[in-house]
Each structure stands twice: as structure tokens, then as C-alpha cells.
Amino acid sequence: MDMTEADALRAALALQIAWGADEALEDAPLDRARPRPAAAPLAAATPSVAVPPEAAAPPARRPPAAPPARPLRAALDPGAVLAPAALRAADLAAAADSLEALKAAMQRFEAALRDTATNIVFSDGVAESGLMMIGEAPGADEDRLGKPFVGVSGRLLDRMVASIGLSRERDFYLTNILCWRPPGNRTPTDAEVSLFLPFARRHIALARPRLVVLLGGTAAKALLGAKEGITRLRGRWHMLEVEGLGRVPALPALHPAYLLRQPAAKREAWQDLILLRRRLDAGRDGGG
Numbered sequence: 001m002d003m004t005e006a007d008a009l010r011a012a013l014a015l016q017i018a019w020g021a022d023e024a025l026e027d028a029p030l031d032r033a034r035p036r037p038a039a040a041p042l043a044a045a046t047p048s049v050a051v052p053p054e055a056a057a058p059p060a061r062r063p064p065a066a067p068p069a070r071p072l073r074a075a076l077d078p079g080a081v082l083a084p085a086a087l088r089a090a091d092l093a094a095a096a097d098s099l100e101a102l103k104a105a106m107q108r109f110e111a112a113l114r115d116t117a118t119n120i121v122f123s124d125g126v127a128e129s130g131l132m133m134i135g136e137a138p139g140a141d142e143d144r145l146g147k148p149f150v151g152v153s154g155r156l157l158d159r160m161v162a163s164i165g166l167s168r169e170r171d172f173y174l175t176n177i178l179c180w181r182p183p184g185n186r187t188p189t190d191a192e193v194s195l196f197l198p199f200a201r202r203h204i205a206l207a208r209p210r211l212v213v214l215l216g217g218t219a220a221k222a223l224l225g226a227k228e229g230i231t232r233l234r235g236r237w238h239m240l241e242v243e244g245l246g247r248v249p250a251l252p253a254l255h256p257a258y259l260l261r262q263p264a265a266k267r268e269a270w271q272d273l274i275l276l277r278r279r280l281d282a283g284r285d286g287g288g
């Protein structure tokens, strides 16, 4: 589904109204639809992404070459006593030289969660888009359909990103830290997150995004190695160091499932979206 400028504006308006922004705050209207300079091809740009609603040409594809894998064992906590399963996950992830190989490796990896899940949930969207969003773990709908963010919170995510002119069919790539659903949709344990982290890091290295959005505290804390919660991490760009890829700007943002429970946090969620949109626009205008 390609999104026209009018679709994007309607989506932005619908989200604003649904979120309760039904008062005009400025005396003068702000023309967000004014023509902007043409998009620079994403793959060739400085670390930024640009697929504006009004210039909907797909970004140039990145070369498919896989980055050389530095053994992901090096990224494991050096102080930790590592279980054989963690070492095996790191080795399997490092050996994968394509997204298909990574998915196959994750499918092979013997994890307790695999036995209780129905389908592997690997990814959705456009791997070469230059923008990668990473959530926590599949829920029941994702487990049934084998795709990330297809349930209630996924639909909210689609509406949120549509309000800044993005669609998963064209503009970004989507995955989770865990590829298997934790039974009963429980929050993954720290041990489960650590076990799957080498796969998530390798997933980023192979997709080679220019920008990453970390949806929720689990993804943000795990990938940034942070102790703070999402409410402290969000609101600014961080640098993510990825083996075989280098430094990638990463934006921690509130998870749509959190917004469904805490509607008052929509203000912060909107700020996260604006930060992302600005970065996309800055990249397209030649900035960073």
C-alpha cells in the first residue's frame, strides 16, 4: 500500500483527534504539507532516512553484501558466567551471513520458548529501507501469523507511523528482540532477553539500517546496555554500537502497548514521532 500525501495528512489528523488533540494551539496555521526538497537516496545518505509522504519514491536499495561478523561472543557480558546456550546463540548468530541464514539459525536454536510457540516471528517490512524498528517479543496474534506487530499494539504502531508518513510496506523494517512468543504473553525474563540478544544484534548488522527505533524498555535497555528505564532513555537519540556495522543512531521510544495502557503518555509518544520525522527530514535535506 503506497501512501499518498493526502493519506499521510489524513492519518496524522485522525491520530491527533483520536489522541484528544482537538484544540488549535497556534493562531496561525502551520503548513506541514508544503513542498520539500526531493529525497536523497537513503542508502547513500549520511545516517538518516527519508521517505516523505509527498515524495513517495522508494529509497535506493543497499548493496546486499553481508558485513563480516566479528564473533558476537565478544559482545556478551565479559563478567558473566556464560551458559553453553548463550555461547551457542552467539556462535550461531555470528555465522549467519544473510537474513535468511539468520532466520534459519534462530529456528534451529534450541530454546525453551521455541517449544511453546507456534511460529517463528522474524520480521516484516522492507529490510533495505534504512530504518529498523525493534520491539520486545511476539504476542498471540504475531505467534499465529508469524509476523511482528500484527495485533492491537501493531495496529496502533501502524497508525502512529502513518501520522509521520511512514508505512511498513515501504519505509521501514520491523522485528523484535525475541522471535518466539513467551507463553501467555508474559514479559520475557532477563535471561531470555540476553539469550536472544546476539541474534538481534546480528539482525541489525545484516539489515544495515541508517537509523534504529527501539520500541519500549526491553529493546532499549537490552540493545543500549542501559540500566535506566524507557521514560529516561526516550526523548533523544543514542548511539548503538553494532559488531560488523559500527555506530547507528538509535531512538528509544514508548512502546505502543504501553500507550494502550497509559493513554496519558501519548504526548511523549508524539514527541518521539516528531524526533524521528525531523531526523528523516534532516537526512533528506542533506543534514545529519
Ligand code: URA
Pocket: 135, 136, 137, 138, 139, 142, 147, 148, 149, 150, 151, 153, 154, 176, 257
Ligand atoms: N509487541 C512487541 O513488542 N512485538 C510484537 O511483535 C507485538 C507486540
